[in-house]
Amino acid sequence: MTATGLPLDALRPRLPSPLVAVEDARLARHGVQLLLKRDDLIHPDLPGxxxxxxxxxxxxxxxxxxxxxxxxxxxxxxxxxxxxxxxxxxxxxxxxxxxxxxxxxxxxxxxxxxxxxxxxxxxxxxxxxxxxxxxxxxxxxxxxxxxxxxxxxxxxSNALAAQGCAELGRELRGAADVVAVACGTGGTLAGLAAGLAPGGQRAIGFPVLKGGFLGAAVQRLQEDAFGGRTGDWTLDERFHHGGYARTTPGLEAFTEDFADRHGLVPDRVYVAKMLHGLFTLADEGAFSPGTRLAAVVTG
The missing domain is CATH 3.40.50.1100 (Rossmann fold)
Structure with a gap:
């Protein structure tokens, strides 16, 4: 019960959040499929x-x-x-x-x-x-x-947060080979990776801050929440575009192009940086043909 005596379900979140296929020629030429996990639609005030x-x-x-x-x-x-x-x-x-x-x-x-x-x-x-x-x-x-x-x-981001985010990984079991998420403090990635299917899925986190500190933070969160490092996860530190809430002409161009193609304007602080990272990795040959990518739209 909450402070008002109402159950937390009074927030009425929309779970599981929708998983939407996106057709994009830039990925299709590599044989890669993109799915958007629309966690931004869970709740109007507490998205994703x-x-x-x-x-x-x-x-x-x-x-x-x-x-x-x-x-x-x-x-x-x-x-x-x-x-x-x-x-x-x-x-x-x-x-x-x-x-x-x-x-x-x-x-x-x-x-x-x-x-x-x-x-x-x-x-x-x-x-x-x-x-x-x-x-x-x-x-x-x-x-x-x-x-x-x-x-x-x-x-x-604490142990309870990571445990809560593990449900996100469980919702994506069997739906994708690789799951991507933007990272600030690391709690979402810590839980997401723990919830994915062992041995068959992996997660990539794209930090939106500079500094190279997030790997240790994610591991600490997993140790606190699950007793140790768990799940197959990595970080790609290249796509912070100058740091938190900062942008670059390249990110602006990518964001506008994605919006024109798909009718969704990705949040520049988090989601656009993650999507830019995924498209760059595809161009670099990081994903084999037939790979299903799920990108978490956190809001």
Whole structure:
């Protein structure tokens, strides 16, 4: 039960999400088929991996008697917006710890405006403090400031999030040979890979941030959630296009072309980078003829 006494199913997610075949001549010439896993259609306020990563955390918060959620994100965080929406729908008070100076973020962008409209209290912290957000003394200071609360990590990525995302992998068993997903904090990939069929499917994660740190993060999440590394997964670090929320002329051209061909404008922060990576890998001969690719549209 939630803080309001309603079951989490009150959110009424659309599961499993649709799997849609896409005909594209650029892939067809390599004998490769593309399927879009439309996880963005799960719920209007908690699309895709946001629902999957938050679901078990929301249940754990409610089971422990919490009525307040505290979490972290940058100024353009989809996770903050989704957590705020969950709070509005389920009766939780929500607090968003935002990276960066408050004055520099005024007026609020569309993401933070939506989170605030859904009742989220925004607390801005400097970047040095934000980098230490997982340290016990920083968490304790936040609890002293805001009171008793259930803490959800940045991006929602923890063991419960990975366990929630394993269902995504199970939904794709038998549907594709290779499954691709864009990665921010790694929780979706950690769970997705664990849920895929062993010995017959593999996952590719496309980090949207620079730094080369994500492999270790995904492995830690799998160790916490499943007891060790599991599933066949790799990362391709080449398609961040400058880093989080950044773009390049090449990515812009690819995104516009994909939208013209298929009537779907992929999100530039995450999905477009992943799709660009898949099409590049196909051109490089990374997939044998007959390969079925499933690309997760996370929203």
């Amino acid at each position: 991996n946001k629902w999957r990563k938050l679901r078990l955390n929301l249940q754990a918060a409610a089971d422990a008697g919490h009525d307040t959620l505290l979490t972290f994100g940058g100024a353009y965080s989809n996770h903050l917006r989704a957590t705020a929406a969950a709070g509005r729908l389920l009766g939780f008070t929500t607090i968003g710890v935002v990276r960066g100076d408050e004055l520099a973020r005024r007026p609020l962008n569309a993401s933070l405006t939506r989170a605030a409209a859904d009742g989220m209290r925004l607390a801005f912290v400097d970047r040095t403090t934000y980098r230490r957000k997982a340290e016990p003394d920083v968490v304790e200071q936040l609890r002293e400031r805001f009171g008793r609360c259930y803490v959800v990590p940045e991006g929602g």
